[in-house]
Amino acid sequence: MRAEYVDAVLQVVDLIPPGSVLSYGDIAELLGVGGARQVGSAMSASGSTTTWWRVLRASGHVPEGHTAAALTNFRSEGTPLLGAPEALRDGGSGPWRVDMRRCRWSPDDSTMDRIEHIARSLESRLHRMSVADDEMEA
Helix, strand or coil, X not given: CCHHHHHHHHHHHHHCCCCXXXXXXXXXXXXXXXXXXXHHHHHHHHHHHCCHHHEECCCCCCCCCCHHHHHHHHHHHXXXXXXXXXXXXXXXXXXXXXXXXXXXXXXXXXXXXXXXXXXXXXXXXXXXXXXXXHHHHC
């Protein structure tokens, strides 16, 4: 995974406000590069350096192995959750997920400008690297 892509993903993740979330695919769409799996790989590689719990599967489920920590963060941020009340009381051991319909983040115009700048910068850096690779092969 290219460091430039990981950096761009993490920059977008850092913009997601408390109580809001995006799916892996949402971030890929905002960047205009890659897909949900690439964003997932970037998050897996370096996501611990950011607010990783704000990025999840489109279903609203968090990555396996991270449910307890994510639930703690969601509760402290007031993120809307769906699931059996007993599961939410018992430390997240039962079926629950984030209510994507209520808390999927929609950037305002100013933040969208920042995301577009991140995406353009990523595209430019990837293009320069591609040109350099082509020149080395020639």
